[in-house]
Structure formats: structure tokens, C-alpha cells
Amino acid sequence: MEPLIHFAVPLVALMLIGVGFKKALPLSLFALMPDLDALFLVHRSFTHSIPFLLSLAAPLLLTLYKFKPRLLRLGFVALLSMFSHLVLDLSAGYTPILWPLYNYSVWFQGDLYALIGSAPALALNLRILTEPIIFEHLGSLDAPLFTGNGLFATLTIFTPLFVKTLGQKLLRLKGPHVRS
Numbered sequence: 001m002e003p004l005i006h007f008a009v010p011l012v013a014l015m016l017i018g019v020g021f022k023k024a025l026p027l028s029l030f031a032l033m034p035d036l037d038a039l040f041l042v043h044r045s046f047t048h049s050i051p052f053l054l055s056l057a058a059p060l061l062l063t064l065y066k067f068k069p070r071l072l073r074l075g076f077v078a079l080l081s082m083f084s085h086l087v088l089d090l091s092a093g094y095t096p097i098l099w100p101l102y103n104y105s106v107w108f109q110g111d112l113y114a115l116i117g118s119a120p121a122l123a124l125n126l127r128i129l130t131e132p133i134i135f136e137h138l139g140s141l142d143a144p145l146f147t148g149n150g151l152f153a154t155l156t157i158f159t160p161l162f163v164k165t166l167g168q169k170l171l172r173l174k175g176p177h178v179r180s
């Protein structure tokens, strides 16, 4: 799945639950981290595993709990942001989401087809596919950072939030002048 969608989904989700743009932006960047494996020419590697990410995050979260408890909540949200990447990838291709506890990559496929003809009908297809995990070093790797579909979907869901945030900012700027 394209990085733009990985970034936009947690950004919009966080803003919808009331997290400000300035806070939501860096937290959403965490959702891109699992794909850093592509820099080493290995895609969908152990960086796409919940147990692996938890084993990395646990000491960091414990450190926050001990020394900066006020930041602990942000730490959890950053971890959830990373998990959102894995969930999205799970629907886009084989993902080693439970490695090393489960040595198979999982791909959740689900679609609902509308058959329009003499007798209209719906066809629901749900499949969970698995294949043995092989972390393969590739000679080269090319993938889109975004696609036209992803860009327009992102703009469509993000524009109302952006307009709302901008409107609130303008009202706040205007506020003191109205009172004086």
C-alpha cells in the first residue's frame, strides 16, 4: 500500500478524535516506519510484525513511564499509528504480522461485488490466505509513493478537516478584535 495512504489514515483518524494537526502530524509519521525496510531492499519484513514492534516499543514505553509519564500517552498513540500500517498492509498483500510467533505471512482479502444483470445479486468474498515467510533481499525495489487514486482519496477526506481547522484558527485570530 502506498505511503501516502499509510500517512493519511492515522492523520485523519487522529484529527477526527480531536487531536490537533500539529500533534497528529508527527504521530502519523510513525505509520511510515514499517516501510523503512524498503531502504534495505527487503519489503514487508519483520518491521511489519506486531510482536517485533512491541518488543522494540516496550522498553521505550517503560522508559517514558519512568522518566516522562506525561509523554506515555503519546508513545502509545505512536505505536498505534505504526500498527495501523500493518493492518492496512494486511488487506493489500502478504504481511508477516505475527512473526516470529507465526511463521506465515497473512493476507486478508475481502470484497463485495454487485452483479447487475437480469437478476441483480451481491457476491461477498472473504478469504484469509497464508504463505511461509521468506524475508527476501531484492535486487531493486520500485513502488509508488502515491497513486492518483490515493491522492484524490486523501484530498477528499482531508479537505473538510483542513477547512475546519483553518476556520477555527481564523476565528481565534479574529476573537480579540471582536471583543475590543
Ligand SMILES: [Zn+2]
Residues within 6 Å of the ligand: 001, 034, 035, 044, 048, 085, 089
Ligand atoms: Zn508496508
